[in-house]
Amino acid sequence: xxxxxxxxxxxxxxxxxxxxxxxxxxxxxxxxxxxxxxxxxxxxxxxxxxxxxxxx
Numbered sequence: 001x002x003x004x005x006x007x008x009x010x011x012x013x014x015x016x017x018x019x020x021x022x023x024x025x026x027x028x029x030x031x032x033x034x035x036x037x038x039x040x041x042x043x044x045x046x047x048x049x050x051x052x053x054x055x056x
Contacts, residue, residue, distance in 0.1 A: 016044055025054070 013032055020027050031047040047053055 012042070013044075020046075027054075 013029070013034055016034070017027055017029055017032065026049045027046040028049060033045040035043040035045070037043075043055065045053070045055060
């Protein structure tokens with residue numbers, strides 16, 4: 001079995017970044033914070049390439 005290299009970011013974050021980019025929102029991966037405090041939702045705090053804070 002081939003072991004995949006570990007990503008420094010959780011796969012959920014990678015998925016969120018990919019979805020954002022598909023919709024024209026280019027986020028800085030190093031400044032993405034995901035809050036998993038809810039039982040049925042996630043909240044992400046991010047900054048786009050221009051430095052603008054957003055909630056994708």
